[in-house]
Amino acid sequence: MSRRRLLNSLGSAFGVRRSPLRPVARWTDRNLGGGSRLVKEELRHVFPDSWAFFLGEIALYCFVILVVTGIFLSLFFEASQTPTVYEGAYQPLQGSEVSAAYNSVLGLSFNVKAGLLIRQVHHWAALVFVAALIIHLLRMFFTGAYRKPRVINWLLGIVLLITVGMNGLFGYSLPDDLLSGVGLRVAYSITESIPFLGPWLASIMFGGEFPTSGIIARIYPAHILLLPLGIMGLLGLHMGILWFQRHTEFPGPARDDRTMVGTPMVPAYALRTVGYLLLVAGVLTAFGAFLQINPVWLYGPYTPFDATTQAQPDWYMGWMEGGLRLMPGWDIRIGWFLLPAVFWPAVILPGLVFTPLLVWPFVDQWALNDRGFHNVLTYPSQRPGRLAVGAGFVTFLTVLLLGGADDVFANIWNLDVVTVVHALRAMVFVAPPLVAAVTYAIARKRSERWPV
């Protein structure tokens, strides 16, 4: 369909003789100094067609939904630990002394129309955001999309993932319920474990020795302004580079590293992507409406002398939680110097997870002596080595994630938690190489049978 016809048809669809787009386009051209030519070209921006390219968009749309719902929540949330007496609609807590932050979260959950819905959508969007980022990252990894010329975007993506995870942790901490307070206590202790600087760093972050009265007020601006700005900046860069470089494409007829085949942005792709935004919003709204998440009124307000069993962080922190639970208490003491065992799973382990991701494109270039640029993707089994490394890495993190819920598994299977921990400790070392080896063998066979 020619564009002219399209413009006219937009007007004629509602019986208007001339499309209203015409004067708008003219006005734009005059006021952008001929800029409509650029816009016109970008209308034809080519998008290759594969479901795999929508995974990153799910993440992007989660962010949009987080911003929208977050603005709503910020109108009611009070970032203060001033003690107040709860007098809201939730009977079991009436009359108890809680912080202003916790009070405001209960208020927006029970006394604001649709407040609980928006809060639950916000929480679900955060959980799905990280999941979408990780699945998007895995797709990039297993199809070789991180190769030149997309190394910068790969690195930006990793930094984005870390930033989003941190902001999720901050959001989890704001309601000042029992779980969020325990999470902060753990974060404080982890910081404390860093040699030489730890206690001071912890004091700088929290404004003194835990528990401090100002920590919610410190986290709040970071959660709603600093980190979202960072995420927005990273997303903007990531998308800007993507726009300039175009999508990768899967192998196919007429496709090579210099030529892409796809559909122009307007109308097909634009319709689809707006549709996907609405689908993501719809699914998250359904989650928020029907699936309870983070019922802070059941956990109760944070006090430094209460505890709860089977407490779990949000799922994307589960691998770190697993590290904390599975690491034996091997404190290292040399004279008066102490290196707490926590240092390894809490400070070194994240480095062990993110550093390989950051250096992977360079290792890959070096290992394959690959100096070229690639716009055509490879299928996962075409590169058995990469597939095996990735599978082993994912297995390692999955075992840790399971470790983060060892008490839950012990409960479900009626086992002693000691048994579960011992089994998982063994699996941390056994499962990743095993999965990698099996994956390698299968992929090798496949690629021999169907060479590409």
Next chain:
Amino acid sequence: MKTPRSEGIEGAAGGPLGDRPDARPPAGALPSPPHRSGPPTWPVTLGLVVTIAGAVGFAVSFILGAGNGWIGGFLAAALLGLGVALAWWGRDLAGDEVITAPYPVPHEDPEGRDALASALEQDTGVLTRRRFLFRLLIVGGAVFAFSQVVLLGALGPRPRSSLRTTAWTPGARLVDSEGVPVTRDALAAGGTLVAFPEGHVGSADAQVALFHFVNGDFKPQPGRESWSPEDFVAYSRVCTHVGCVVAQYEDEAQRLVCPCHQSSFDLLDGARVVFGPAGRPLPQLPLAIDEQGCLVAQSDFTEPVGPGFWDEGLS
């Protein structure tokens, strides 16, 4: 993978939704049989109808103050309906027009590769030519940037003794969570309660778990024989792993278990770690019983409570 349809082949492109206006049958003519099997249009119609119904339902349920299930359910239906309609329509059009475009390609000739560097060198040459001034600029900028680190000092006090001391003082009475002093009669043998120093109920680092062991069960650690009068023993409740409250008491095994990461401490053996990620025992508070029969602390803890830090051993 969808294979790209070539452009300009009559009849090959365009589903029912992508039909050209001029491809419509003339008015009054009988509907012609479908010239190709495209995806059906009913999902778009259905989606848009659901959107209208969902949007109305959302507004009505909101105004009537219905529960979150209703408000959210209608809103979700409206969003999903519109999403299905647009995505379906777009997906149908996607095969309509398949075009090729060149990828941006890196420079392959040495001149092109170095064009940016040459331009930058030329444009900034005016600065780098004044070698001394330029170096001073770099050094000055770096010194300035590092000087700003001191601002961090404003964010929190330097921890001096705060991590090593708690509110316990010699003679401080143990009180329960209501602030009532704990006497030797308040806790029968086999019992346990949470205690704080008098005047510091709710204190995070001073809280202790007080046990009154059945006569003979408890074996004091060497050097701590005088800390447990009449088998009253108090341990810090702050886990030495990452600081959770060690709140789970398993009376059969006489263990205290941390609900966060399952560190288990043997109460009869100086709160030794028997399982889990904690690295050292829970600190024990030296107790005494005063003339009124109240439990009091002999002193503060003799070691820092809670998780470890690098110079914990210096005291």
